[in-house]
Amino acid sequence: MNIIILGAGGVGGYFGARLLAAGHTVAFVARGAHLEALQTDGLHVKHPSFEFEQNIKAFDLESLLDVEANSFDLIILTTKSTATREVAMKLAQWLRNQMHPPYILSLQNGVENEAILCDYFAEEYVIGGLTRKIGAHVVKPAHIEAVGTAETIIGMMHVTMENERFLEELSLVFKQAGIPTQTTYDIKQELWKKLVINNGVNALCALLRVKTGVLFDKSSLCDVVYGLMQETAHAARSLHVKISQEDVDAMFNLIKQFDSIKPSMLVDLEQGRALEIEEICGVVIRALHQIGVDAPYTKTIKALLEFTMEQ
Incomplete structure (x- = not known):
């Protein structure tokens, strides 16, 4: 898959590293000193059962919006919930002419992010999600330390035959990357x-x-x-x-x-x-x-x- 991690902090960086190590294409969106370090020093993730150190593609959000959107399969949103509406507005502008836009998976705190995303995107492209049994934090720019199994649950906000197949594929992608994942019909x-x-x-x-x-x-x-x-x-x-x-x-x-x-x-x-x-x-x-x-x-x-x- 071709994936964007939007909000490459602790959880986003950990997921991105796992997915890169499993052979997927991942671009990271970050800001400030963390972004600068990602661009110059690469991403470093330390976990009791997994270590990662590699140069990566990293952008700020404005630079990402200059990239062609049709090549991406999935956007994983791991920003703070306080930023969800602002980010959704910018993404909606970026994706406005896409016949088949990427799916958007929220892995954020709170219970209102998915509803906000559905204000800007068709429900069938919005995936609710959560990850638990994980502690992951940026200990210094471009360096992330994590513990736990990152048990993840994902579910469509509106189920169709097509997006149900994508959800199952995504679950398999996560599992093969070392992220235990299950799907649900009641993500709320x-x-x-x-x-x-x-x-x-x-x-x-x-x-x-x-x-x-x-x-x-x-x-x-x-x-x-x-x-x-x-x-x-x-x-x-x-x-x-x-x-x-x-x-x-x-x-x-x-x-x-x-x-x-x-x-x-x-x-x-x-x-x-x-x-x-x-x-x-x-x-x-x-x-x-x-x-x-x-x-x-x-x-x-x-x-x-x-x-x-x-x-």
Whole structure:
């Protein structure tokens, strides 16, 4: 496949390296010092079971838009959720005359990215996705360190015979590249399951400046994590997304047993980047507010984190 990784940070760089090593053509979109280092020094990825060091094709977004679009099969979007609409607008302009545009796979945090993409692209070309059991971060420009298996779930936003075949092909491509992948007919449910984890630990770790493992060393913090996860599940059900109590318990145990990592929000805080607070916490609060239900755990953590950032 001919693939674009749009947002070549930790997860994007890891996926791109795996796909390149498996023989696919991959172009990376990045910015700033990270982009400059990718262009001059190549991409370096270190994982307990995989190491990669190679010169690559890397562009900024504006330069990519000067390239012919019809040669690409897939765009993997791994930017921050805060950038989704801006990126979608630029891609839509780039792809406006394409009879068969590339598919767009979102591997971002949050549950609203796919709907935003569907505002700009035909639903049958939009793929929802998530990856879990992965910690991947840029430790210095062009250098990425990762742990975990990167279990990935993908699903079409609108299924047709043609795109169902593409989805199965993509799943096989990922598996052969060392990324365990499964497909689903209900990607919204899977995205909300991941949000159960993200809302449970992401903002709390950023607030306390600790890795995930620290949260599970104290029963009082465990209770807060569980309360955050319960609110997320309630929010999902308010939007007619089926998240059961068993799902909440499974997600709680999954993150509790996984390697202690710095979630993305903590890394962003340390590096002075914008946080995905609205995309992770805000969506839970808004969904529950619409049915007249409070979200005390999520509202408290969100308010405290925003306050500390202003100091």
